[in-house]
Amino acid sequence: MTIKLSNTNQRRVIIEELKKLTSHPTADELYEIVKERLPKISLGTVYRNLEQLSAAGLIWKLELSGSQNRFDGNVEKHFHKRCPNCGAVEDIEYHAFAEADRHLTNACQNYAIEGYTLEFRGLCYCCQSS
Amino acid sequence: MTIKLSNTNQRRVIIEELKKLTSHPTADELYEIVKERLPKISLGTVYRNLEQLSAAGLIWKLELSGSQNRFDGNVEKHFHKRCPNCGAVEDIEYHAFAEADRHLTNACQNYAIEGYTLEFRGLCYCCQSS
DNA sequence: TTAAAAAGTGATAATGATTATTAAATTTTA
DNA sequence: TAAAATTTAATAATCATTATCACTTTTTAA
Ligand SMILES: [Mn+2]
Ligand SMILES: [Mn+2]
Ligand SMILES: [Zn+2]
Ligand SMILES: [Zn+2]
Numbered sequence A, B: 001m002t003i004k005l006s007n008t009n010q011r012r013v014i015i016e017e018l019k020k021l022t023s024h025p026t027a028d029e030l031y032e033i034v035k036e037r038l039p040k041i042s043l044g045t046v047y048r049n050l051e052q053l054s055a056a057g058l059i060w061k062l063e064l065s066g067s068q069n070r071f072d073g074n075v076e077k078h079f080h081k082r083c084p085n086c087g088a089v090e091d092i093e094y095h096a097f098a099e100a101d102r103h104l105t106n107a108c109q110n111y112a113i114e115g116y117t118l119e120f121r122g123l124c125y126c127c128q129s130s
Numbered sequence C: 001t002t003a004a005a006a007a008g009t010g011a012t013a014a015t016g017a018t019t020a021t022t023a024a025a026t027t028t029t030a
Numbered sequence D: 001t002a003a004a005a006t007t008t009a010a011t012a013a014t015c016a017t018t019a020t021c022a023c024t025t026t027t028t029a030a
Helices: A009-020 A027-034 A045-057 A094-109 B009-020 B028-032 B041-057 B095-109
Strands: A060-062 A070-072 A081-082 A088-094 A116-122 B060-062 B070-072 B079-082 B091-093 B115-121
Touching: A009 A045, A009 B070, A009 B095, A027 A045, A045 A060, A088 A094, A094 A116, B009 B028, B009 B041, B028 B041, B041 B060, B091 B095, B095 B115
Parallel strands: A081 A116, B079 B115
Antiparallel strands: A060 A070, A081 A088, A116 B115, B060 B070, B079 B091
């Protein structure tokens, strides 16, 4: 049942560059970065691979509400905070909200709910000091 | 500071029809409904008014992750569940998750977080029985 | 090892949701 | 009631994403 992916150079570079970043880039932001190593790569290839890699569980596709999709090389359980001013997306350590998560999951038991998506809003460091 | 909106017939009908529904329609779905009363109305007018009405706090704009925006005539505090199979959006009564909400809000205090967005995933009634 | 089959690529076109533009109409202001 | 402000309908433009397709690369399995 595991998805099988060919070993192409493009795929290798895409996942490698994504995993270097903590910025949760959009497909086109990552495209610009990958292009430095693979100048002939096309944006469609980046989109296609990000889609496949997230389907395979190797990366995360962040479908944040009301914004362009972003991608995350860190697949450990954690949440995100988006800055309403500049749009930056930052990690929030899971442990900070672990208890709330337990309560949410428990409340879910009584309903036909499979899971939830939770995202926070708050000014990033840059936008706080300006 | 309150936003002032002119009293146009289009605006009146849009909000009136939205408030009749519990289906959280998209702009184009509501457009089809409103068109029965105002056949000459344009889709752009529906988009513009939904935007203004939600900016004024008279309705809710639901920016659900990874899907077209939907609109809600019910501005009381509540959450939503989206069916991963058919895309339907249903209400979840706030009280069911009030305790979890308290925990989330408390955890937020220690961080520069202004608020959060929470949405659930689960098969709707139709999709469960098929 | 090699040839057929499968998967992936790059270039580009197409799609779909939303926003912008603009002249004309309506509503508000005073 | 006339000028100012807002809104409308029609339409064009934008922007993110997906689809298409001829060609190349990778995988499979004899
Ligand atoms: Mn992250
Ligand atoms: Mn609702
Ligand atoms: Zn910021
Ligand atoms: Zn369903």
